[in-house]
Amino acid sequence: MSKGTVYLVGAGPGDPKLITVRGLEALKRSDVVVYDRLAGPHLLQHAKPNAERIYVGKLPDRHTMKQEDINQLLVDLALQGKTVTRLKGGDPTVFGRVGEEAELLRKNGITYEIIPGITSAIAVPAYAGIPVTHRELASSFSVITGHESPDKLDHSIYWDKVTNATGTLVFLMGVAKIGYISEQLMKHGRPSSTPVALVQWGTRAEQRTVTGTLGDIEAKVKAANLQPPAVIIVGDVVLQRDKLAWVEKKPLFGQRILVTRARSQASELVARIDDLGGEAYEFPVIETKLPESEGAEDQIKQALSGAEDYDWVMLTSVNGVDYFFRWLDRFGVDVRRFHRAKFAAVGPKTAEALASRGIRADLLPERFRAEGLLDSLEEHLLPGQTALLPRGDLAREILPKELQAKGVRTVEIDVYDTILSVPDDVWLPEMLARGEIHVVTFTSSSTVLNLLEALRRLGVKNPQEALANCEIACIGPVTAKTAEENGLKGTIFPEHYTIEGLVEALVARRR
Structure with a gap:
């Protein structure tokens, strides 16, 4: 049996449209997709219908798969002759441990390809209106891990050199250590007034930004209860946010909207939601x-x-x-x-x-x-x-x-x-339970009935209860009547019974 190929793909920072063309091509052709939570469930919708999906992140009943086991898993799958995509959040070469995966593949004579992704180190600040460089403020930037314990940080980071090495400092995975990081930067020469921003879940519907200074950012982060994952940006470029913040100004920003119509017909609605700053989550429950x-x-x-x-x-x-x-x-x-x-x-x-x-x-x-x-x-x-x-x-x-x-x-x-149609999507029930779906759109009576049945088949015992905290958008009165007869009360109704009318109604209710 001939050996398969492994693609080590950067999925980008979270917004599924920020994956590269090459990465998407690899995903579409693979027999197996190995992924974790930062890669985002949306991208799995682009995998082949019969592709095997293997989650190696943390689940309620088990811890994250050890890196050594992931490395071996990729080898084993390739030795079975399968084409494999290892989907990693951000860029695989930026704290992604891709070197360890590639090294074992090389030792086993397996062909692999490293496909770069857009790192969260630049994408997340950009979505918050913060350029990591600026001609008048910062001509260079550093990307630093903030994930390790303080003693490991001191061992791996030369604070006396890093602190003032570049105009902008970007720390990844350092929310829990923000107090220690701030303390070290001030200790080694950065003024307490230095601007700081933390951006949680950047490029996604949950994006949230907290700004302050080295002197007060720890208190502000605690007051806001900001949790990982988040990117920390230190430097005067943070002040650009007041002028350049753009995604938060879009009318559907912060809204994750479930699109239930057939995939072949969903493109117009999905595109309009995305253009207006929302996050369209496709879950097509009908096929023709x-x-x-x-x-x-x-x-x-x-x-x-x-x-x-x-x-x-x-x-x-x-x-x-x-x-x-x-x-x-x-x-x-x-x-x-x-x-x-x-x-x-x-x-x-x-x-x-x-x-x-x-x-x-x-x-x-x-x-x-x-x-x-x-x-x-x-x-x-x-x-x-x-x-x-x-x-x-x-x-x-x-x-x-x-x-x-x-x-x-x-x-x-x-x-x-x-x-x-019942999409192979184990994430949707969990997202509904966590309140991460804000609006559900129905474009026909069949999408109402089929969504309820699809959720049942995914193990949701009471779909109406699962959808109770979502706003329900119905394209017209017939669809709204079906929704109400099945325990879902519509809250968003367009003036014109078209996709554009539905989008206008979604925007209008946010004003």
Whole structure:
């Protein structure tokens, strides 16, 4: 058996979008991902669906895996012929012990690659509005470990040289030692008035910053109950924060927002949340696929064969458009055969999906749901007309029922099925329990029902209770009704039933 390859990847400081392109490529191609808590659970969503995930950090029932055991684990996995990504927080060469891992791999003749990451030493201060260098304030900076006990710190750090060696000093993992660090810096020549900042969980939704001076920072940290992990920045560059703080000013800063819609459709919502300073946490609980029920294909084929007979083609979702055209392609049906029909679309995104295929919607209601379409159709429908409704298997019955009541012959075809998806995510239940999910977004009734079921399958006995402290954002009244019927009270409602409307509502409730 040939040996596998090990990628020693820097995951960046916490924000999943700060991983490098090369690191993401390695993650996506690996058979096994070995990670710890600082690597962040978001990134695991980019691993192959069947990739093995091995957590080597601390759990309630065991301590952190020893470094020697991690080194051997990487060797053993590679000897099994597997491609392995060792995902490490920040940069693997900055206090990441990558040298020990690489050395054992080399001794065993295993190919490895060290993929640098953005170190928290520069990224975390930047997210707090603190550049580690500044032309007028600091032309150099030092990165120093603060994790060791005081006696080890004295042994590994030459305080008399380090204290004034560079304009800016950055200590990693030193929150518990902030008093001792401050004391040593003042003892060796730094004024007690020297500005200091501690940034906890920088680049993440929990980011919190405490500023002070060497003389008072210990008291301020204790008063704020600031806990690890945090980065300590010492020097005049800290004063730039008052001018340059940027991420805290974004309207969704500090908010971790659960996105439950299908991954293929989530990109717009995720991008808008991220742009506005929030942290989108993807947990797609629905998937769409071609229907597999007996006779479904024959029914669709028969319905499309009469393309010339339709007066209307009514599409109620982007998925409906996508799958409608998939079936046209499968059966070789030219869309021009629908030359008699007018196309109606529910919602601007559905209309855009049609337009991308060269068809302009003849009718687009002001209210983006079935009732709105019925209101807009009122003056256009005539008894005896025929309408084709390509929809999903879970579509509401109000549209075909009302059309038939008006004398319109209705042909319904389920062009896709909506199924439950349960992401392999052991972290979400824990995050809910710790109050680390602030808002849950629902874009359809199926996302409500499927999230509750997905949480049950992940071991959450009472999903409603787990979600009780989250704000619930529903894209429209139908979704909100489903949420309420299932024990979830919506608190955020958009004026327009679109993704953009939902984002606007998320922002508005923070003002």
